[in-house]
Amino acid sequence: MKPNTVSIIISDLETHSSLMRLLHSISRQSTGLEDMEIIVIGNGRHAPSDPSLWRNVTGIDAIRLEEIDSSITSSAAKNMAAIRANGDKLIFLHPDYRLDPKYITTALSVFDDHPETDIMYSDYIRLAPTDKTGRPGIIQLPAFREGLLQARGFLGPAVLLTRKAWESTLGFRENTAYSDWDLWVQAALAGNNFYHVNYPLASCEHHKVSFKERAEDGRCKAMIVINNQGFFHEHIVRWALSYLRGKSWAEAYSFMTIPGPIDVTRMMHDHAIKTMGVDVMTKKAVQQFDHAVTNTKVAL
Template sequence: MRKHTVSIIVSDLETHPGLPRLLQSISRQSDGLDRAEIVVAGNGGHAPSDESLWRAITGLDAVRLETFEPDVTPSRARNLAAAKAIGDRLVFLRPDHRLDPKYLTTADAVFADHPGTDVMYADYIRLAPGANRSMGPSMVQLPPYRDGLLQARGFLGPGVLITREAFGWTTGFRDNTFYRDWDLWVQAAQAGAEFYHVGYPLTSCEHRKVSFKERAEDGRCKAVLVINNQHFFHEHTVRWALSYLRGEAWAEAFSFMTIPGPMDVTRMLHDHAMRTMGTDTLAEEAIRQFDQAVINSHLL
C-alpha cells in the first residue's frame, strides 16, 4: 500500500512564542513522523539558525523555514508554503495549535477506511489563554458535515487536513476576508470535496480574544466570502451580501461569525419594511395601550 506524506504548514509571521510547544506536540506523534515534514512560513523574523533548534525539539530532519517578503500576507504565505511542500496531504496550523499524539495515525486510518475522503476535521480542546486562570479547558464537539452548516458558520475547527488534490481544486487562501480558512473549506465543498468528521479531539488551540477590528469587519468579511463563492449559497444570501457591501439599510451584519440563511434574509427585509412604513411603531403603541388597560382593569 502506498505511504502518504503529510506536510504540516505553520504560518508564523509574527514569531509566536507558542511555536516550540506546537513542535513538541508534533514530535510526540505515535507514528507517521517518518512520512511528515514541517514547513514554517515566515517573513524574516526567524534567523536561519532557528531550523537547527526546531530539529532538536522535534528530533526530525524534515523541518525547514520558508522565508517570504516582509509584507507577505497570511494567505499568501500559506499558499507559497503549500506550493513548496512535498506532502500529498496538507495541514495548516497556527503556532498556538497543538496536535494529539494520535493525529497522524488517525488520519491514516480515516483515509484507509474511507478512501473517498478529501478533507478530515476533528473535535478539539479549547484552552484558556496562558494568563487567564479563571477559564478552564473545554472540549468542542463538532457535528457531522453538512453543506448547510458550512453555509452558516466556519465550524471545522483547527487542524483540518486536506489532500493536495482537493487543495488544487481551490484557488487557495484568499486575502480579501479574515475568514480565510472558512473560505477555503467552502471552495473545497463547492468543488465536490468529501468531508469526514472524527469524533475525538485530535487538536487543541488557545481561546483567542476577538479584536475590535475583527468584530467591526465581520459583516464585510462574511459578505465577501459569499461573493467569492456565490454558487454555494442560496440566492437570498447572495442578495444580502451584495446589499450589505452596497450599504443598503436593510442588510444587517447579522450574528457574529454567522452568515444569514434565506429565512434570516427574508426576516431582515420584512423588519426593514415594517420600520419604513412605521407599522413597528403602531404595534408598539398597541402593546403599550393593552398593557395600560390591564394595569387599570382593577379600577373597574
Template sequence: MQTHTVSIIVSDLETHPGLPRMLQSVSRQSIGLEDMEIVIIGNGSHPSSALSTWKAITGIDAVRLFTADQNANVAVARNAAAETTESDLLLFLRPDYRLDPKYMTTAFAVFEDHPNTDLMYADYIRLAPRNDRNARPGMIQLPSYRDELLQTRGFLGPAVIMTHTAWESTQGFREHSMYQDWDMWVQAALAGNEFYHVSYPLASCEHRKVSFRERAEDGRSKAMIVINNQGFFHMHTVRWALAYLRGESWSEAFGFMTIPGPMDVTRMLHDHAMKTMGTDIMAKKAIHQFDQTAINSAF
C-alpha cells in the same frame, strides 16, 4: 496501515512563542514522522539557528524555512508555501495549535478506511490563556458535516487535514478576509470534496480574545465569503451579501461569525419595510392600547 506523505505548513510570520510546543506535539506522533515534512513560514525575522533548533525538537530532518516577502500576509504566504509541496496530505497549523499523539494515526486510518474523504476534521480542546481568568478551558464537540452548517458558521475548528487534490481544487487562501480558513473550506465544499468528522479531540488551541478590528470587519468578511462562493449559498444570502457591501440600510452584519440564512434575510427585509412604513410604531401603539384596555377591564 497505509501511510501517506504529509506536509505540515506553519505560519510564523510574527514569531509566535508557542511554536516550539507545537513542534513538540508533532514529534510525539505515534506514526508518520518518517513520511512528514514541516514547512515554517517566516519573513526573515527568525535567527540563523532556528532551523537546527526545530529539527532537534521534532527529530525530523525534513524541516525547512520558507521565507515570504516582507509585506506578504498570511494567505499569500501559505499559498506560496503550499505550492512548494508535493505530499499526499496538507495540514495547515498555527503556532498555538497542538496535536494529539494519535492525530496522524487517526488521519491515516480515516483516509484508508474512507477513501472518498478529502478533508478530515476533529473535535478539539480549547485552552484558557494563563493571563485571562475569564476564559475557561473545555472540549469542543463538533457536529457531523452538513453544507447547511458551513453555510452559517466556519465550525471545523483547528487542524483540518486535506488531500493535495482537494487543495488543488480550490483557489487557495484568499487574502482580503479575516475568515481565510472558512473561505477555504467553502471552496472545497463547492468543488465537491467530501468531509469526514472524527468525534474525538485530536487537537487543541488557545482561546483568544476577539479584537475590535475583528468585530468591525466581521460583516464585510462574511459577505466576501458569500460573494466569492455564490454557488454554495442560497440566493437570498447572496442578495444580503451584495446589499451589505453596497451599504444598503436593510442589510445588517448579523450575529458575530454567523452568516444569515434565507429566513434571516427575509426577516431583515420585513423589519426594514415595517420601519420604513412606520407600521412598527403603529404596532407598538396598538399593543400598548391593548395592554391598557386589558388592565382597565380587570377592575
C-alpha cells in the same frame, strides 16, 4: 509530490513564542515522522540556526524555513508554501495549535479505511486562556453537512486535506479574514468529501475577540458569500451584496454566523415595517387599547 507524505505548514510570520511547543507535540506522534515534512513560514525574524534547533526538537530532518517578504499577506504566504510543499496531504497550523500524539496515525487510518475522503477534521480541546476570559474544554464537532458550513466555519484547527482537494480550490483568499472558512467552502463547492473524527486530535489556545474582529465580522462573512455564490441560497447572496453596499436592512447578524434565508427574509420584513411606520402605529394602538381598558375599569 511524494505519496503518503504529510506536509505540515506553520505560519510563523510574527515569530510566536508557542512554536516550540507545537513542534514538540509533532515530535510525540506515535507514527508517521518518517513520512512528514514541516515548512515554517517566516519573514526574516528567525535566526539562521533555528531550523537546526527545530530538527533537534522534532527528530525530523525534512524541516525547513521558507522566508517570505514582509509585504506579503498571510494568505499569500500559505499559498506559496503549499505550492512548494512535497506532500500529497497538507495541514495548515498556527504556532498556538497542538497535535495529539495519535493525530497522524488516525489521519492515515482514515484515508486508508475511507479512500473517498478528501478532507479530515476532528474534535479539539480549547486550552485555558492566559487572560482568564474563557473556559477550557473539549469542543465536540458535528458530522459534516453543507448547511452547517453555510452558517459557520465550524471545522476547527488541524484540518487535513489532500493535494487533490487543495488543487480544486483557489487557495486562501486575501479579501476576508475568515480565509480558512472560505477555503473549506471552496472545497465543499468543488465536491470534496469531508470526514469527521469523533475524538479531540488537536488543541488550540482561546483568545479574546478584539474590537477590530467584531467590527469587520459582517464584511468578512459577506465576502465569503460573494466569493462562493454557488454555495449559498440566493437570499443569502442578496444579503451579502446589500451589506457590502451599505443597505440599511442588511444587518451583520450574529458574530461569526452567516444568516440563513429565513433570517434574511426577517431582516427585510422588519425593515419594511419600520420604514412604513407600522411599528409606531402598532405601539400607538396598544397604548390606546391599554388606556381604554384602564378607563373601563375605573368606570366600573
